[in-house]
Amino acid sequence: MFKIKSLVFIFLVFYSTINYAQFTDVINSNRPGQSMAAFSVGKTVIQAELGINRIIEKDKDVDYKAAIWNSDLALRYGVFFEQFELIANLEYQNEKFTAPGVDIHEGALKKVLIGAKYLIYDPEKNYEKKPNLYSWKANHKFNWRQFIPAVGIYGGVNANLAKNKFLRGSDIPRDEDFTLKGMILTQNQFGRYTFLTNIILDKFPSQRNSIDYVLTMTRGFNDRVSGFLEIQGFNNEFYKDHFLRTGAAYLVRQNIQVDASVASNFQASPNIVFAGVGASWRFDANYNEVMLRVPKEEKNDGKSKKEKKDKEKKDKEKKKRKDAVENTEFK
Structure with missing residues (x-):
């Protein structure tokens, strides 16, 4: 049995050079990949990220095929302070499963996940890079500080409303009605590149608890287009696999982004191919800028x-x- 999530990735190419906190001039979406950024959307900001996906799963050894239409929605809201964000992830799946003597058509809300994210460390907060007035070389030497990541944590609750409709195989234990999910999120900025790491403990405590990971590298090609490459791994007692995913995002307007992505797993039994498109929208009319980092020296004439x-x-x-x-x- 496979586990496909159609959630989120990143359009963070505009983040690192600004002096304000979580909020960015353009939308900061987690789509179209599966990783989650360490930074939040900003206090009072509301953001919706929607995707529609086509998934084909085949297994020649067991002789079955699953043709799936899947839609996912992430609702994000910055509340209380800049570093904190509430997140609701919903996923609806419509699946046609065929095997010798079996023809099943199911549709249900496959995933309901309610959680919160908090940025616990920002390497740019309270940091000033002062130029060396006497050395051009010192000002242009390699910056080791970029390897210090921003760090966030996430905690959430899974609700099993589908009641295991999409779980095939009698030897696989069923999901509990409620399980926990926790993540450690890191984010580095290397010029035009953004690197994300997610370490995930999912469906805990249950027999199907899983230690997963997502590694994502994204690059901004210009002010509107970014692309990404991502690897995702699942590791539990009943299912172990890795997925390779790539795609691009396009900034339509300051608060609107569209995206597309494709993915495939590594193993052949089963073989899973994924393709999806999506859009992200942000409402920030109520946002007030909050200075969290030290102002530049120009603010006090140096x-x-x-x-x-x-x-x-x-x-x-x-x-x-x-x-x-x-x-x-x-x-």
Whole structure:
């Protein structure tokens, strides 16, 4: 039995150079891949990410075929503060399963996952990169700091509303009505490239609990187009597999993105091929900018408080001397 999720990936190519917190000038979507970014959408921001997917699964050893139409929806809302986000993931599946003597057509809400994400560490917060006024080489040397990732955590609850309609095989234990999901999320920015790592504990505690991962590299080609390459792995007692996924996203408007992706698993039994399209939309009319990182030096003319006080003191002394000279000349 396979496990396909049609959730999320990333359009984060515009993130790293800005000085504000979670919120970005353009939509920051997790589509069209399966990984989740460490950063949230921003306080009061509402975001919807919708996908429609076609999945074909074949197994020559067992002699069956499953033709699937799948739709997934992620609803994201930044609440309480900049680093916190509530997320609801819904997935509806319509499947036609055929095997010798078997012809089943099922449709149900396959997944309901309610959770929250919190950014626990941002390497750019309270950090200022000061230029070296005496060395061009020092200003252009390799930046090891980019290997320090932003880190987020996620926790959620799975609700088994489909009641195992899509679980084939009598030797595989059924899902519990409610299970937990937890993730550690990391994010690095390497120029135009963004690298995401998700380490996942899913369906815990149950006999089908799984330790999974997603690794995603995305690149911005220009201000509107980005592409990605992703590998995803599942590892539990009953199913072990890896998926390779690629695709692209296009920024239609500042708050609207469309995307497309394709994927396939590594093993031949079963062989799973996936193709999907989707769109993301953001409502941010209620957002107020919040400064979380240290302002650039230009904000205070590049001078510290002590330097400012010393300058003011010198200016006062200079004025006193000038006044004294003028008074002497008048007398």
